[in-house]
Amino acid sequence: MAEKKSTEKPLKKKKTSSKYNFYTFIKPYRFVFAAGMFFLLLSSITMMLFPYLIGQLLGQDVGNSVESSTAFVNLDDTSTLVTVLFVVFGAQAIFSFFKIYLFGYFTANTLKDIRIKSFTKMITSPLQFFNENKVGELTSRVATDIELLRETFNTTLSTFVGQIITVVISLMILFFMSPKLCLITLAVVPVVALFGMFFGKFIKKVSMETQDSAAKSNAILEESLVGISNVKSFVNEFFEIIKYKKTVLEVRDKTMKIVTWRGIFGTLITFCMFGSIVFVIWQGKLMVESNQISGKHFISFILYTIFVGGSIGSLPDLYAKIQQALGATESLMKILDGTTEKLALQHIKNPLNLKGNVTFENVNFAYDSRLDIEVIKNISLNVKEGQQIALVGPSGSGKSTLSSLLLQFYKPSSGSILFDGKPADQFELSKLRNEMALVPQEVILFGGTIEENIIYGDLNASKEEIIKAAKDANAHDFIMSFPDGYETYVGDRGIQLSGGQKQRIAIARAILKNPSILILDEATSSLDSESELLIQDALDRLMIGRTSFIIAHRLSTIKNCDTILVLKNGQIHETGTHDELINIENGLYKNLSELQYQ
Ligand SMILES: Nc1ncnc2c1ncn2[C@@H]1O[C@H](COP(=O)(O)OP(=O)(O)OP(=O)(O)O)[C@@H](O)[C@H]1O
Incomplete structure (x- = not known):
């Protein structure tokens, strides 16, 4: 980011x-x-x-x-x-x-x-x-x-x-x-x-x-x-x-x-x-x-x-x-x-259960602190439920900002974002955010047990659901290798987990949340290949049936995405599948791809 x-x-x-x-x-x-x-x-x-x-x-x-x-x-x-x-x-x-x-x-x-x-x-x-x-x-x-x-x-x-x-x-x-x-x-x-x-x-x-x-x-x-x-x-x-x-x-x-x-x-x-x-x-x-x-x-x-x-x-x-x-x-x-967000501040009672259709209509955005610089320019996008969309582009091109807009962290300066055809501001903010889960680049675990960290995805989850989520996230085995299992303390006063292990805890959290829209901010730091395989396998499972936005830093992981958006200076520079983009002569995607495989 x-x-x-x-x-x-x-x-x-x-x-x-x-x-x-x-x-x-x-x-x-x-x-x-x-x-x-x-x-x-x-x-x-x-x-x-x-x-x-x-x-x-x-x-x-x-x-x-x-x-x-x-x-x-x-x-x-x-x-x-x-x-x-x-x-x-x-x-x-x-x-x-x-x-x-x-x-x-x-x-x-x-x-x-x-x-x-x-x-x-x-x-x-x-x-x-x-x-x-x-x-x-x-x-x-x-x-x-x-x-x-x-x-x-x-x-x-x-x-x-x-x-x-x-x-x-x-x-x-x-x-x-x-x-x-x-x-x-x-x-x-x-x-x-x-x-x-x-x-x-x-x-x-x-x-x-x-x-x-x-x-x-x-x-x-x-x-x-x-x-x-x-x-x-x-x-x-x-x-x-x-x-x-x-x-x-x-x-x-x-x-x-x-x-x-x-x-x-x-x-x-x-x-x-x-x-x-x-x-x-x-x-x-x-x-x-x-x-x-x-x-x-x-x-x-x-x-x-x-x-x-x-x-x-x-x-x-x-x-x-x-x-x-x-x-x-x-x-x-x-x-x-100061102003606050309109949040329910209680457990979500009747979730929206969105299908996961997402539309961006002429979205422009500038941060309050730099109103003169538009970091997202006129983006329009139509994503069908269950599709996988990759966001790629040079550093500072607006990938994270786009995901922040999706999560309603900020409101577009103009244009609108629609979920299942309905503008975002017509939903209750808490309910809308509850439909999305973010697996961030750098996972921050709270001081507490592994179980407490996973249950953060759904505070009402049962022990069985937690274990199932951990299994689906390929985290169960390493958790059970600790003497205290799910009760193991992590963070400052407990065990320090590796980057890959933290990622899998974050995936388990997201699985437990069961969102209709997923945002995966791919870790930039390289993981060892075994860890990477385990994470990719867990992510593949997590993405099934959910609309997924993947902020990709390594292009190898997004070859199978339905659409790849190549951003440059806040605009959609190129769009298409991997095969389409790789064949654009002097295309940005092709260039980025060649740079990575050099
Ligand atoms: N909180 C902020 N306030 C003001 N400007 C910001 C803020 N966050 C990001 N920006 C600016 O917005 C632009 C887009 O940043 P963004 O983080 O979306 O890019 P990115 O494509 O995700 O980059 P990276 O791949 O390096 O994470 C950049 O010029 C950045 O300086």
Whole structure:
């Protein structure tokens, strides 16, 4: 297959705002969230009693100064107050437990939903989506970006709301105690809010860049590990390390940018807050001296002011953290906005059972990423059920693209493809694809047993059907030569199968699928002649009674095909049987054939 010319459109460059956002995922659990908020409110309110009770405790019969207040504590009242304090904190502990539990439940379920939704979205995206996005970047979105939401949903969001509750309640109490002092405390709020808004936006942007770099770095990690033999054979380990290191450093630098600004901003806010607290204490002390407020109220006042100060001071950072998570998941939300294929996402119930007539009517096609270059030009073709059609032609002539169009991986730019006389778009996509099976050039087996790999062709197949398919694919004997037979693990953590063995597993899969249309992408790598014979024999059996398209690289295997299409630059250059084509003087097929037998 021709190398995919990837035209990665970085997701961040898409400007449209996403229809998915936090709320989409929060919605199903909004009542749990609301219950969590309720307990948060209760725990905040009980917490708010603390300054009042401490004021009462320390401020009994207080004179004019805070220092002297502790000397005149009424012990009787103290024991009552201490009991009340214990009751209040007991209640606070219970409320806190429910708050933590409910937010934990809410987070676990929300993240589960986002993960499942993201995976479903990606796996049902059209192939073009995978041409535009690297797999490593996509896995990073699901694995790393979503993880950033955990802390936000678990603690940041609730702390943020909790702090707002604290501020509002405290300010109300403060206003009740002394409107003048309350207004002084409030003076700092607009400064903090302004800073916070500016800062939040900045953090969101840098956070998005950080996650983009993290995704890039993950893509390098994945690509070099998946292609490890390539890396090693070119002795390019150092190059991969440099590439990876560069992106990791980028992530580090961007994270440090966030950390530095959060630090500067946090310090600034703390400074402002402490300044205003000192100012309020000073003013309050003057008011106590001139008997405008009582000493008891003054102590409570100071404690409430500290609460308000602490809460207001923490709000911008919490806001920044929420923005960070929002920024980090923005790309993911845009992925969720993308189009998907209309697939049934369940077992096919009433298969179409097509006869296998295929018609191409003036089909033209250009890949989305290179719309100016038509790779399939005006192809018309009429294939009767059960016929064998070979697609041959130089590399890049459009053979794989034609099979992708057949499989409905892409839609023609113009013209149409008909199955049993009916245009493709009049069928349900899942049902139509279910009528076709592809035996690819390079077979990829999933980590699992041989049986699991064969049953992929028909998830409802019985053991007998699996064995029969394996026998028809000439795979049974080599499978039984392994001690664990069909239970043998293949892939990364199991046995490594040879190219020819993998091919036969793929053929068994296709046999099990029992399609009416077959697409065989002949392996380019040469197999030993015994293996080749076994595969050819299995393929011959598989092709009986099915319309078969064979992308052929070795012309010897297609001599008996009903029709051979010779493609050149996306057009049908020659068409006919082997005997007809081989006799065309200076014909492309004749030339290709002579080249192979030289
Ligand atoms: N995903 C893609 N995006 C853009 N262009 C592509 C994509 N896949 C293939 N092409 C281009 O389409 C043209 C036809 O490619 P195709 O893979 O169909 O050729 P092929 O005949 O199967 O080649 P080969 O025998 O080397 O596999 C080539 O010019 C190729 O560069």
